[in-house]
Amino acid sequence: MKQSLAIAIAVLITLGLLLWLVSALGTFYTGLSTVHPWLAQGLTILVVVLIVAALAVIGYYGWLFLRPRRWRTQPLPPKTTEEAAITQLQSLDHQLSQINDEVARQALVARAKTVTQAFEQKRLHLVIVGIGSVGKTTLANALMGEIAGETAVTKGTTTHQQTYRVEIPAIDGEVLLTDSPGLLDVGSLDQVSRELATQADLLLYVVDNDLHRAQYEILMQLLAMGKRTLVVLNKT
């Protein structure tokens, strides 16, 4: 409703401006035609062409922003892993073409290599993230079927990330499982977990008890990274 009112006001203003422009152009033409008839014609044609071009540009961008949502092209999620890898590589290629900074370029080239390698080796990387003491290491141990990492009530027991190779009979290829330190208990994810999360094919986001606000905000940040995320409700 608000939007249609804004459009109606914009149309009225545009019409008013157009009428004013036509009358101003008429006055301009009659004034100049008494002195230089051919100059008056030439200039009037030029001004009209410029106005039409400006209206076309305004119309085009107005349509882009104001058209109804159903007419906007929606990117569809990839259906297969091949499609996902190809889309990821295309987006990296696109970013590379826009980057001049050599260090950032090398980092992206390395990332593209990892994506290609992971795809070729059919490698699936699961990364467990979450704040301290929610049970990340406990989950890693449970998934591994053996005690690999140390668990404790004190925060910061896992000081470095640990990556394990997990055999899953139903999955053809290598499955890597990374347990992250997850130290901070504030509304944002720590740098180490964030970096680990970017490498993941699937994130296991562990929360304890209820999904309280600070943990919810971290979840939103993970989703904003465009990562597939499973929320693991622990200690319920």
Ligand SMILES: Nc1nc2c(ncn2[C@@H]2O[C@H](COP(=O)(O)OP(=O)(O)O)[C@@H](O)[C@H]2O)c(=O)[nH]1
């Ligand atoms: N009651 C209960 N305690 C748990 C559960 N999962 C983990 N814990 C305990 O919570 C503490 C922290 O677990 P840990 O795996 O080290 O958490 P991390 O810091 O996220 O890796 C340990 O004392 C675990 O034994 C659970 O499902 N229920």
Ligand SMILES: [Mg+2]
């Ligand atoms: Mg731990």
